[in-house]
Amino acid sequence: MYPEHPGHAPAQRAVEVHQPTPLPPAVAVPAPVVPVQPNAVPTVASIVLPDGRVVTGYAINPAQPEPVTAKPPVSRAAVNVALGGVGFLAVxxxxxxxxxxxxxxTAFITQLITLxxxxxxxxxxxxxxxxxGHQGGTTVNIRKATFKRNHFHG
Structure with a gap:
């Protein structure tokens, strides 16, 4: 238990009891009413279960997918324009x-001509x-009328 203080006699401890506070009952809130168009009021259906109970409610029709509209055929002119565009891009x-x-x-030929x-x-x-000066080849000496080939006269 708790340690005693020196010089004091043990005191009697009071026991406190707490009682839970009851909550007030929940008030039932009515469900909101959804307005329904008069021409779209669903029919009420009743079903008798095998044990004799009767269940009444609205019949739910499965959602029907919207009808698929047929695509209009592509005009021949549009196909021709598209093919012409592809051909033009290729050209x-x-x-x-x-x-x-x-x-x-042209640049290569120009460089060859320049070179x-x-x-x-x-x-x-x-x-x-x-x-x-003479650099070889045929030497013609006109004064002496002699022709010398591949001879250097220096």
């Missing part, structure tokens, strides 16, 4: 590739600015 893609190929080929001009022009420049 445009081919024309882009062809244009790119022609541009690349040939640089090489040939360089050869001409070397021929012009090189020393004018």
């Amino acid at each position: 445009c893609g081919g024309l882009i590739l062809l244009t790119s190929f022609i541009a690349a080929l 040939a001009a640089v090489i040939f022009g360089g050869w001409i420049v070397v021929q012009i600015f090189s020393t004018s």
Whole structure:
């Protein structure tokens, strides 16, 4: 139990008893009434169970799916326009590739012509600015009327 204080006699403890407070009974709330259109009032049906009880209620009709409307056939003109668009896209893609190929080929030929001009022009420049001495080949001495081949006279 509880420890006693020194110098005090044990005291009598009072026992408290708590009684639960009863709750008032719940008041039944009536269910809300849903207004029904007069032309759509369902019929009331009664069923007698095997033990003799009678159950009365509204008959529930299964929900009917909405009828599927037939799709109108696609017009021939729409099909032709769509196919023409696909063909046009295919042609445009081919024309882009062809244009790119022609541009690349033109650039390649231009580079070859430029390279040939640089090489040939360089050869001409070397021929012009090189020393004018004999560099082999046929030598013609007009004064002595002698012809010497592949002989260097220096």
